[in-house]
Amino acid sequence: MIFELVKNRRSVFPAQYNDKPIAKADIEKILEAATWAPTHKKTEPWRFKVLQGEAKTKLGLFLSLKYMDNEPKPKEFKVKKLMENPKKAGAIIAICMQRDPLESIPEWEEIASVAMAVQNMWLCCTQMGIGCYWSSPSLIKYMDDFFALAKGEKCLGFFYMGYYDDKIPAVSRSAIEEKVVWLE
Template sequence: MNNAEVVNEAIKNRRSIFTGMFSGEKVDNAVIEKMLENANWAPTHKLTEPWRFVVFEGEGLKKLGEFQSELYKARAVGNGNFNEATFDMLAAKPLECSHIIAIGMKRHGVVPEVEEVCSTACAVQNMLLTAAAYGIGCYWSTGGVTFYEEAKPFFGLDEEDKLLGFLFIGMLKSDKWPEGRRKSIEDKVKWVR
């Protein structure tokens, strides 16, 4: 297979694989490190390299669960919307994973914010493709405390920065890789000639 075919297959075979399909087996840290290294090669306007990552594993997953469930509780009790099931889910969900990578975007101010968001998204796509190439389950979630401004310091982010979600990572229970579904590209493209 030539390089173009390898890239085409890698892109077509990338899937969002959710925690219900995780086996509980730990992903080798060498794979996580390769995901992070490949993230670092994403496109970046003016070389701002805005992506910032915090990797949680082992006891760190429990710390993440405790942090986000307690932050949710503090906010929800304050506005009268506390739900015990949501609190429990936020505490337990990280424990279903081998690793979770918090996705941050460091704001530099030399380019429009959207360009740094897009660069960070490209870095995440590199991580998703790397995980798929290694047969590792992975998905990007913007749930939990992603949009809580007061969560940013926990992840080393300043007020002007963005927390863009979390990459949930785990080994698959099965050798069967999920099939993909996409509508035709022709419905999404207009050619001007």
């Protein structure tokens, strides 16, 4: 049931991933789920770049070097985390948004569509037993130095994915009544 799937969606981080590879067909299925997100004026602004194998190592090196170049007092633990997390993932999908060249809708609506595409991916991963999370470090502003971005395209973050062994703890949310006002 979809409600249970939504309730069981969690962030699962690279430190929790095991070494089990993610099949290309499974990644394709996850990406296909993204394409069914709502999109105003059918702009379909989501764009994805899949990193596997050596590309993950290169991403880690790129991020750690950019961090050291742009941080006045880089923290060693952060350099190490930026370097190691990509290697731990079964796959990383760079989440990008292609701005409608006609700017026929506000940019926030296209960002919202991309976020809904990522939610579809997240729910698909949850159903498939693949852990994932959306990382959006400040370093994403430099991603056009790492891979080619089309005119009007920008990186919004990374979707880390990996299988995991540990049980993911349940979480709670405050009551919906605390967040809703009914108007009649």
